[in-house]
Amino acid sequence: MSEAGWSEGRERWELDRRPADVLLIGSQVAFGSVGMNGVLPMLADARVVPLPTIVLANLPHYPRVQAQPMPAQWLGDSIRDLDALGVLDEIDSICTGYFASSDQVEAVADAVQPLLDRRPGLRVQVDPTLGDSDVGLYTDPAVAPALRDRLLKLATGIVPNRFELALLSGADLQQTDAAEAARSLLGPRAQWAVISGGAASGDSTLVDVVVTRDGSEEFEHPLIPTTVKGTGDAFAGALLASLRRGASVTDAVDHAAAAVRDLLA
Secondary structure, eight states, X not given: OOHHHHHHHHHHHHOOOOOOSEEEEEEEESSSSSTHHHHGGGGTTSOEEEEEEEEESSOTTXXXXXXXXXXXXXXXXXXXXXXXXXXXXXXXXXXXXXXSSHHHHHHHHHHHHHHHHHOTTOEEEEOOOOEETTTEEOSOTTHHHHIIIIIGGGOSEEOOBHHHHHHHHOOOTTTSOHHHHHHTTOOTTOOEEEEEEEEOGGGSEEEEEEEOSSOEEEEEEEOOOOOOSOHHHHHHHHHHHHHHTTOOHXXXXXXXXXXXXXXXX
């Protein structure tokens, strides 16, 4: 093949400039079903651009783990690069998960804001991946206030578990209504919050709570006992998939819960 022909072929096959549907920002593991590995299978019908905040060989609870957080400037500049290419011109959603540092949150918020200025209707789903009641906090403590002060103000919807809700709101959920705590986190663009995976009395069911500015609604689902990690990521991905298909947030919660049950079964 001539040099001109090779160059033309490289342009055609290596640089796919078709616009994306979803910008996905979160952790990437080589082995494991957490982070973006948990979200992506749920978005199989979407064209997704995955942007890692950290790259890990495997889950941190194994005896050995190699982990490399991405520089905050790299994250922000990567979003700007993708925007300059036109890759983000037609996305309908941005979905964020794990952040390794507050600087990463700041950089992503700075890069996402111009996209929202151009397209105010763009959906931003924030899964504030901070920790859980069984393992505690598993990121830099400074990430929580950065999420609350910057990224939640850009969010259309947020998907905290009860541990993350307490951390972000500063509320004692034993004494404060969880819906009120979630409502306190709704920023100017926010339409809803979904509090995922709370145990009901007797521990035989899980309760997801959908919170809006005007009310709240609880949804009970059968509890499948498991120690598998990544169910929250899969739930967030399935929730977004359903919302993208036009479902209401309440219908999307039912769909997402059923999708996670199917995975566990």
